[in-house]
Amino acid sequence: MKSWESHIKDYKTYLKIERGLSENSVNNYLYDVKRLLQYVEEKEINATPVTITEEQVQQFLYDTTTELIASSRARLISGLKSFFNFLMFENYREDSPLELIEVPKIGRKLPDTLSVEEIDAIISAVDLSTPEGERNRAIVETLYSCGLRVSELVNLKISDLFFEEGFIKVTGKGSKQRFVPIGSHTQKYINFYKDSIRNLLDIKKGHEDTLFLNRRGKGLTRAMIFTIIKRLAEKIELNKNISPHTFRHSFATHLLENGADLRSIQLMLGHESITTTEIYMHLDRKFLNDVVNKYHPRR
Known part of the structure; x- marks a missing residue:
């Protein structure tokens, strides 16, 4: 009979090859299964992924998720359901x-949206007297102007820039690819960073084509981008909880409002379903009122 490790290895291959998930997504799915495995080992439960019962899984959820918020509990249950659905698919x-275990219903909390003035203030707060400042300005401009996910930004290559075509x-x-428009304003900042700052770095092997680099000539991490954004927000005393994703959300919202x-x-966000885009949009009531007052015949 196959061990937990063997089933988890097969599941990892399925997630990467057949579902085409990113490394981050794969690790999140595996983390959920490994939590169950850790519980089975700690409680000395004699069960494999094939023999574990509904009662044993329910006890695990009761013992480990009671203190979790609804969204964390929902994520764990969804991750385990995916694993056992895979085992069923493979016979x-x-x-x-988990067939009778319901995922907690949670409200979708959208991030704060920044106004154009707030985005301008954040960019103005960048210290351009340092080489990193020129890089950081180009990073924020790219996040907002192109609506990128943070993982998409750190993986952006010089060979991905088709500025002549825009x-x-x-x-x-x-690993799905898409082409996103980029304006001349943002192109200017990227080109300045690339030609005047980046080319002075001692670029390490394997990072020759990576656009945004740290001072040691290696690619930036997701955590570094979060830190850059957080420090800029603190600098202007912005009373909002923002992250790199806030710029993606603001990009979409401002486009819709205009x-x-x-x-x-x-298409620009790279959402597979239009439903995701609809849910993603956050429209304040003032904008909706403006639409009615402008277009309704009884305004």
Whole structure:
């Protein structure tokens, strides 16, 4: 009979090859299964992924998720359901021990949206007297102007820049690629960083094509981008909880408020479903009132 490690290894291969998930997504799915495995080992439960029962999984959830908020509990249950659905698909199990366990319903909390003035203030707060400052300005401009995920930004290559055509090539979730328009304003800041700052670095092997680098000539991490944004927000005393994703959200919201259609925004964000884009949009009531007052015949 196969061990936990063997099933988890097969599941990892399935997530990477057949579902085409990114390394981050794969690790998140595996983390959920490994939590269950750790519990089984600690409690000395004699069960494999094939033999573990509904009651044993329910006890695990009761013992480990009571203190978790609804969103964390929902993520754990969804991750385990995916694993046992895989085992059923591969004919290792006939049923799932989570079949009758419901995922907690959670409200979708959207990030704060920045106004254009707030984004300008953040960019103005960048210290341009340092080489990193020129890089950071280009980073913030790119996040907002192209609506990129933070993982897409750190993986952006020089060979992905098609400035003459006015596009950049972005590699998104599941290694899916899309072309996103980039304006001359943002192109100018990227070119200045690339030609005047980046080319002075001692670029390490394997990072020759990576656009945004740290001072040691290596690619930036996601955590570094979060830190850059957090420090800029603190500098202007911005009373909002923002992250790199806030700029992506603001990009989409501002486009929508200025008349862009959802389908175009969907393509630029790289959403597979238009439904995701619709949920993603946050429209304040003032904007909705403006629409009615401008377009309704009984305004």
